[in-house]
Amino acid sequence: MAVKQLKLGLVGATGMVGSEFIKILQERQIPVSELRPFASEKSAGKSLHFRGQDYPLQTLKEGCFVGLDAVFFSAGGSISKIWAPKAVQEGAYAIDNSSTFRMHPEIDLIVPEVNGDLLEKRKEPALIANPNCSTIQLMLALAPLQKKFGLKSVRVATYQSVSGAGIEAVEELKSHTLAYLNNKEMEPRVFRENIGFNNLPLIGDLEDSGYSNEEEKMIHESRKILRQEDLKVSAFCVRTPTINGHSEAVWAEINKSIEKEEFLSALKGAPGVKVHDGRSDSYTSNRKCDGTDPVYIGRVHRDYYDQKTWLFWCVADNIRKGAALNGIQIAEMIFDINNK
Ligand SMILES: NC(=O)c1ccc[n+]([C@@H]2O[C@H](COP(=O)([O-])OP(=O)(O)OC[C@H]3O[C@@H](n4cnc5c(N)ncnc54)[C@H](OP(=O)(O)O)[C@@H]3O)[C@@H](O)[C@H]2O)c1
Incomplete structure (x- = not known):
């Protein structure tokens, strides 16, 4: 055909x-x-x-x-x-x-x-x-866990690059970084505060709930995409002085107590996902993911106090997969x- x-x-x-x-x-x-x-x-x-x-x-x-x-x-x-x-x-x-x-x-x-x-x-x-870009990469990581073990709750802290806010934001990071290095201050235009060498813990507007609208998007969109209304999701989104690639620290609570090998094998064959296995010191950084398609998962380890909660680092190119x-x-x- x-x-x-x-x-x-x-x-x-x-x-x-x-x-x-x-x-x-x-x-x-x-x-x-x-x-x-x-x-x-x-x-x-x-x-x-x-x-x-x-x-x-x-x-x-x-x-x-x-x-x-x-x-x-x-x-x-x-x-x-x-x-x-x-x-x-x-x-x-x-x-x-x-x-x-x-x-x-x-x-x-x-x-x-x-x-x-x-x-x-x-x-x-x-x-x-x-x-939303941060939601997409999280979904690729969570869907295989949901399918294999069932999901109860998810907490995520994001470290989002400036490319997520468009071309002007990338230019602002570059000029503000140079200005800072030259002991100068520039007026912020895209961001509420100077982004050079700075972390800004509020992306978008603040809602009455106390969450930002970026965080609200992650919460509600995740439940819709995963088709699980009772999934508890909480997010804290931070803009970082990085050019491209969004990073996330994720705490996923599943319904079963399993071994690390089982956790990794659920993610290994998942479409669009690349998982670092072996030692927990293996990960992809946002600069390494720049220009590539997969969602990378690394630093997988179990929570100290809760057998069913797993922590991992999840990174993707927000302009591409996001x-x-x-x-x-x-x-x-x-x-x-x-x-x-
Ligand atoms: N960046 C990300 O990671 C990301 C991820 C997911 C979703 N998004 C969403 O994608 C959208 C664009 O984001 P971006 O980062 O690409 O922004 P951007 O770099 O600022 O680009 C904006 C684009 O919109 C065009 N535009 C502005 N006003 C227009 C009009 N009246 N008619 C037609 N085109 C117009 C601009 O054209 P000119 O060059 O002529 O001004 C430019 O091509 C936003 O809704 C954003 O939330 C972005």
């Missing part, structure tokens, strides 16, 4: 996530017969290079998605809110990276390796939500494109 050639739209094509989409479409040799890249007015007149061709950047307007099979949205929540439903009305699947629709009960929130089966019922264009790669894998499932 001939492989379907896809007609794709990419909203936010010049951004951190948008640029990674282009790279991954190329790497995975996704069959593309048409590409429509969209950005803001600021990028008017520029073009995007893909497979030897220059595609002019377009701005969003009524009818701009007609004829497309799927549109990836990574231009922020306010753009997705208006334009993602329009893409569906105009006949395309909308795969949305923002948080706008994630918790809507009728919208699927997909990590392909975990709950990709939900896409089988989608025979018509629909809006599909891509989860955003663009996950979105492309969703499209591969929808359009039945076999890939690695």
